[in-house]
Amino acid sequence: MQTVLIVDDSASARMIVRRCLKMAGVDAPSVLEAEHGRAALDLLREHAVDLIVSDLNMPVMDGRTFIKFLRSSPRTFHIPVVVVSSLVNDGANDDLRQMGATLVLPKPLTPSGLAQAIQTVPELSP
Amino acid sequence: MSLPPALVDETVATIFESMFFAMAEPEEGEALPAGVSRLAATVKLLSPMQGALRVELGEGVPRELFDTLWAGEREGSDAADAELAAELVNTLAGQIVARAAPGAIVQIGLPLVAESIAAGEGTRRSYRLDSGGAVVIALA
Numbered sequence: 001m002q003t004v005l006i007v008d009d010s011a012s013a014r015m016i017v018r019r020c021l022k023m024a025g026v027d028a029p030s031v032l033e034a035e036h037g038r039a040a041l042d043l044l045r046e047h048a049v050d051l052i053v054s055d056l057n058m059p060v061m062d063g064r065t066f067i068k069f070l071r072s073s074p075r076t077f078h079i080p081v082v083v084v085s086s087l088v089n090d091g092a093n094d095d096l097r098q099m100g101a102t103l104v105l106p107k108p109l110t111p112s113g114l115a116q117a118i119q120t121v122p123e124l125s126p
Numbered sequence: 127m128s129l130p131p132a133l134v135d136e137t138v139a140t141i142f143e144s145m146f147f148a149m150a151e152p153e154e155g156e157a158l159p160a161g162v163s164r165l166a167a168t169v170k171l172l173s174p175m176q177g178a179l180r181v182e183l184g185e186g187v188p189r190e191l192f193d194t195l196w197a198g199e200r201e202g203s204d205a206a207d208a209e210l211a212a213e214l215v216n217t218l219a220g221q222i223v224a225r226a227a228p229g230a231i232v233q234i235g236l237p238l239v240a241e242s243i244a245a246g247e248g249t250r251r252s253y254r255l256d257s258g259g260a261v262v263i264a265l266a
Contacts (some may be wrong), residue, residue: 009236010213012195057216059156059236073200086220087232095231106219106224108144 001050003030007040008055023111037066056085071100127177146194149256157252157260167211168217168242170235174227179219180243184260212237
């Protein structure tokens, strides 16, 4: 895995994701960060990204709209997306998976929770 | 609006432990009475229940939590404290509602660092951190 894109309006939340990815063995040499979906789409025009970790509740462009854009573009439809959000429960999990999320995890993210989850998805395993 | 106190207590404890390695124990009485300095952040609850949730952090608590979370990687500041409080209220509100309505799609607003629930409105629950810091969750 070369490049991970973390999308969250909170700098603290982005730092937690960075730390958890590293502790879970996803040690990408390049980590990009964006504060909302629109900024993330701008970055995706300039960078090849192997994994996206995105929040849902963000200003400008929220996570659900961001995933819809990703899945509708031939350049980005294949990129795995891990949703990390406080809004996650069983109802949201099913809905987000149908929209194209690869994994759905509740905040606060923990290294063990992320490590266990990514083992269930072959394309995400380190 | 009211939610089961046990659900709120369990969610608060889980989030403080996971994010900050801190124990948050429920406390009888008012941990942050009127006139005591605090940093407050509020978020609107939009669906499936409507209302607002505010977190109030006693003096020194935001910086203590920030320093634990960032472990020296970033310098603390008033803006950083506010950003942390906003993320905390977002996480608490989202997870409290998501756990209260497990089959529902949850929607909340964007966090606002301000006391937008007037004092005396809604339900207040007080917590004491193992460091001695005071935290209040207000639901309206």
